[in-house]
Amino acid sequence: MIFQTPIMALLLVAGLASLTALWSGGFAVQVLRRWNLADMSRAQLQRERATELVSTLFAAVMLAELAALLLFVFNADRMASLFVGAMCAVGTLNVNGYGFPALYLKIGVFFAAVLWLMLDRADRMGRDYPLTRVKYGVLLAIVPLVLADAGTELAYFLNMHTDVITSCCSKLFTPANAGLANEMASIGPGASLWLLGGAGVFVAATGGFALWRGRGFGLYALASVLMFALALTAVVSVISPYIYEYPNHHCPFCILKPEYNYYGYALYIPLFLGTGLGVGAGMLSLFRSRESLAEKLPAMIRRQVIWSMAGFAGFGLATLYAIASSNLIIFG
Amino acid sequence: MTPWLRRQRALADYTLASLARRKGKNIALVAVYAIVVFVLASAMFFAASLRLETSAVLRDAPEVTVQKITMGRQDLIDGAVADEIGKIRGVTSAKPRLWGYYYDRIVGANYTVMVPDDPEMIPEPGSVIVGEGIPRARGFKWSGAPLFLSRYEGDLKRFNVARAFESDSALMTSDLMLMNETDFRDFFEIPAGLYTDVVATVRNPNEVATIVEKGSNALPQMRFVTRSDIERTYQKLFDWREGLLAALAAAGILAFVIFAAEKASGLSAEEMREIGILKAVGWDTRDVIAMKLWEGGLVSLGAFLLGTVTAFAHVFFFGAPLFAPILKGWAVIYPDFALAPHVDGLELLTLALLTIVPYIAATLVPIWRVASGDPDAVMR
Incomplete structure (x- = not known):
């Protein structure tokens, strides 16, 4: 069932979010190990500059994830006509065991991203970036969530068979x-x-x-x-x-x-x-x-x-x- | 107005002015972007309105169709089956139908020949009622011209055309030919008592599954097809075609993404100087990124609006001449029909995610790279 435009859009967002998460995760490890504002080296300067990129990327990912959450529910509702027994989103989400976990993970990613952006905003308020370590520690925790979301979503859409009788x-x-x-x-x-x-x-x-x-x-x-x-x-x-x-x-x-x-x-x-x-x-x-x-x-x-x-x-x-x-x- | 809103307004103001300063370059970008949106949007709008059209057409179809299967092929069914189906509780009516296809060797087209159920539609012996496509295919010059049908070499049978259907039902009736029962049995040499299939109407749609189960227990050699089966198949077919077109468009999107990334990273000397000056007068990296994001946002908005509006006109005013053969399939007698304009939030959201997200993703890293450089290094 992967040849459906809304599904392709959702997978595109999930894929890009995973890429961003993986790269940011790698960067986060570096920050946790080496971040030192007193350090005047070139590497530290580059890290400081890269935090701007991570913040921007994450804000973009969160916006896309918000749109994807809406699209996910909206699309589940529309696809109900393709499954025997389904009358709304519930039936589509019940088609296989990955549907509801995918929805919960999407909601989880959304909340996690919102909280992270707040941390980010607070961090940038202080001249010495006081929350940088906290922020990147939290980011490391979000990475598996984003990856799990993408994986579950992919499994959900790949295992969608229209001959399954689902429940209303x-x-x-x-x-x-x-x-x-x-x-x-x-x-x-x-x-x-x-x-x-x-x-x-x-x-x-x-x-x-x-x-x-x-x-x-x-x-x-x-x-x-x-x-x-x-x-x-x-x-x-x-x-x-x-x-x-x-x-x-x-x-x-x-x-x-x-x-x-x-x-x-x-x-x-x-x-x-x-x-x-x-x-x-x-x-x-x-x-x-x-x-x-x-x-x-x-x-x-x-x-x-x-x-x-x-x-x-x-x-x-x-x-x-x-x-x-x-x-x-x-x-x- | 809060400081945040004031800042955004100032940024938007500045960005618009800066876009206007490089008109030619930005118009080219918006044009290419809009073409990508246009291709995808056309495919999506067209498929969506075909889906809508089919479900509108199928709304009046009978809930259950019963076919006899012999050696894996559909066979003529005994009229008595209709009585047996009619006895199942919950079935409002069950009627045998006579219909088939006729291949017209003169124009190379297939007609659907049917004995109508409605007594008003049954034509006189020796005459037929035809859909608008048949006189068109045959090239009838005047109304009242007789229709000659030939089943095999040397055979010719004459029918009078009693009347033709209006084209507002063209999707269903374009290739249709109605006969009365005697003419039909005579024309196709079908013995009395045998029919093509049996259709049953069911009062409560929730009972269809139970009725099909009971029916297939009583008549195991029959195949039961429900209306929702047919509807689902069409939905899947159109979804699949739409998805296929979108997947093909992915190559176009990829090319566009590379183009956009290239454009965002290879800034002209003048743009570099502009950013350098901005940073020198006190803008920080975040402001430059915000300004560049505004630029991307405005370009995306313009291209998205332009692409969707032209796609809307292409599909609903001009009948999607560019994609129609792929999406609706083709036939010698193809119905002439206008699509009902229909766009919903789901389509627009999908379209936005499929086009704007790749663009933003492609330009973010180059934007950051330019914005985070030192003013003197950028200007040099």
């Missing part, structure tokens, strides 16, 4: 089966909304506290992760049924379809942004005490928290609108 989202996301997806679907809509609301209050409280007192960003990052998990659960258990106006359809992928006005994007994009920025704020707060960053970094962290809260608020508003404008009545 209505089978996967039902309370009757065993598995995480069904656990998510079987949480009562009321309980799930209460949990989401609670997480929202927690995020607002920790975020407000962090902004007011200038500390507790780690707690805010934790709250963001919690919010992310509970928001996805709520999408499966209660928000999707409201969008479909049908109490037994829980699929978190069908909401991305044009039939539902691409409503899913209004939910997922702010949610992913909020989570990435929130976790990034927590990560950056570890380095607040570095001397050369003490002036600029706190302002950057504050901005991130504000934008992260705005993202979660956007998700909340989209949720409320989905519920308010739906003709489905679950409560009362």
Whole structure:
């Protein structure tokens, strides 16, 4: 199935990202071993210059990976018509064992790249590049993730056989089966909304506290992760049924379809942004005490928290609108 | 406006002015780039609208077709099979069909000959209803000209043309010829009671798989083809052709990438001087890279817009004369049909990734190399 233009585009991005990751990984090893700003040698100067290239390449890779993540889901949805039993992206991803791992790895790469870019930005704020070693240590950890993503994706597309009978989202996301997806679907809509609301209050409280007192960003990052998990659960258990106006359809992928006005994007994009920025704020707060960053970094962290809260608020508003404008009545 | 936005605006402003200063060179780059986009976009738009057209056409097709298989070949089927299929619960109706192909030796074309199901479409004995392609192939000069068909040397059979189909259904009816049952059996010498195949309609599409299973248990010598099988096959066929064209275009993209990389690394003395001056007046490496990225972005945007718009016109206004033979296949009587304009986000995103990503990838390293040099070394 490799002769499909979207698949070729995805593999192109994955291949280029792997090349970049491999080369940057090699460079990272060099930096970890030899980086020394006090050194006036030619080699050190070249390393300093090469960091510019790595930053630029990684920013480009992240943009391409973001587009690839969207394309991956979008394409899975469109290809559903090629498989017996598939009605949306879930069926396509279930065609073989690599589909869902590929999606999770893609999401993982996306978050990792976002966090790395934040580190990079913070690092460039200080005159003495205080985070260079940390940055390249993290980069070394990202390299296997990017390679695993490319490998899984290739395996997924190469093993795609259209004579496989796959399962539809209505089978996967039902309370009757065993598995995480069904656990998510079987949480009562009321309980799930209460949990989401609670997480929202927690995020607002920790975020407000962090902004007011200038500390507790780690707690805010934790709250963001919690919010992310509970928001996805709520999408499966209660928000999707409201969008479909049908109490037994829980699929978190069908909401991305044009039939539902691409409503899913209004939910997922702010949610992913909020989570990435929130976790990034927590990560950056570890380095607040570095001397050369003490002036600029706190302002950057504050901005991130504000934008992260705005993202979660956007998700909340989209949720409320989905519920308010739906003709489905679950409560009362 | 935040400082970041102000910086980007200033960079864009500067870049546009600098692009305009080297008009000829940049126009050539955009033109080559746009041609690459145009080729890929044409193939994608055309294949996508063919896919759309087939699924629109198949929407009214029966859910299940039953064929008799003898020695691995399709054989005439007994009309009684239709009754048996009709008895399966969930089947709304099952009807035997009579249809076949006729090879017209005079023009070297194949016609599809059919006995219509709709009583209004059944022609009088001795006359036929034809698609728009048949009078065209035969070169009929006036309406009402009789149609002579010859099955073998020395044989000639005359039919009156009752009427011709409009061309708005050309994709399906271009080579079609409708006869009544008696004429058909007589013309093809088919004994009474035997048919080409049996079609069944099913009320609930979710039950198709179960009905096919029940049917093939009861009638193991029959082959059951479902509408979604046919649709899937067409989708795959068009996907495959589109992919093949895109893979061929990959050679073009590669050539373009080499061209772009060469262009980005072999800067003219004047451009080198410009970068040197910028660095001397206080721009740092990051600013130069940002400026060069803006340049790449603007060139890409221009080429992408130009390429997609011309591809759109090429496919939907002019019927894709450059690629049509590869993508739609060919036949002596080929239907004349206009494609419904249709472009979606998936296609545009794919197109952008396939063209812009290689360009940016090819130019990043040269850009960095130029930007990170010392001002005096760059200017020298």
